[in-house]
Amino acid sequence: MTSTDPGPLRPTRQRRAVAEALASFADFRSAQEIHDLLRQRGEKVGLATVYRTLQKLADAGEVDMLRSEDGEAVYRRCSESHHHHLVCRHCGATVEVEGPAVERWTRSMAAEHGYADVSHTLEIFGSCPACS
Amino acid sequence: MTSTDPGPLRPTRQRRAVAEALASFADFRSAQEIHDLLRQRGEKVGLATVYRTLQKLADAGEVDMLRSEDGEAVYRRCSESHHHHLVCRHCGATVEVEGPAVERWTRSMAAEHGYADVSHTLEIFGSCPACS
DNA sequence: GGGCGATTGAGAATCATTGTCAAATGCCTC
């Protein structure tokens, strides 16, 4: 090991608040939206702290982060296993989808061309039944 | 038709310059990098114009745009047919990849959940052989 | 050459995100 283990996050009021907020909605939301939500609930948490917390949670794999069609980072508490998303571009309604074949395909493409250390992003955008 | 056809883009010195720049490299580059490239070549083109031109080309499907891992929009002249990318996260080396099965899969996922008007993004990031 | 809508460019304006740094807070030890 070359680096010191950062250890688990220290539990603070702010981090708890963000975690609770994340548990309270099912669509993808931006840091600013989550900050607003906290404010409405009467929780005082600095915007910078919301950004920092979301980033750490994303690094730890506890939330999923993706970029909306206009490039903003948005976050959502998801299931543990690797999956992708079907996102309504109007209301944000999200469905988690899994595709083992897709996973295999990305790996084989990377291998075929000698790429190492591979990651991938795959999102599907559309209009959900309610918004169509 | 509900809207007036905007018609083809008027050919200007600036747009030609951007098109030539795009033809001169094979990796994905940001608007700013393309602007720098133009400047080095002695072409005077405003940064805003580079942004506008790239956007129009992307809308017209003449270039591909994707977001690098840190969220910046990057552009590349690609082949006509629908495809995805295997991108080196260090040097930008890019391989176009096609996967009919993936296309079918995204369509069927969307259909299964009643999503209409579907689009998808799929990119693979890794370290190319030269950078590994 | 003139008319006119499309295009350009320099700079200001936006806006998400990150950096700064002093003050506040968990946690551990005594």
Next chain:
DNA sequence: GAGGCATTTGACAATGATTCTCAATCGCCC
């Protein structure tokens, strides 16, 4: 239960990509 100390926070400044503004230019057609 106080003290020491590294972590965390928050108000605010700073950054950086992208977009907007609008007068000056340009391409196209007569």
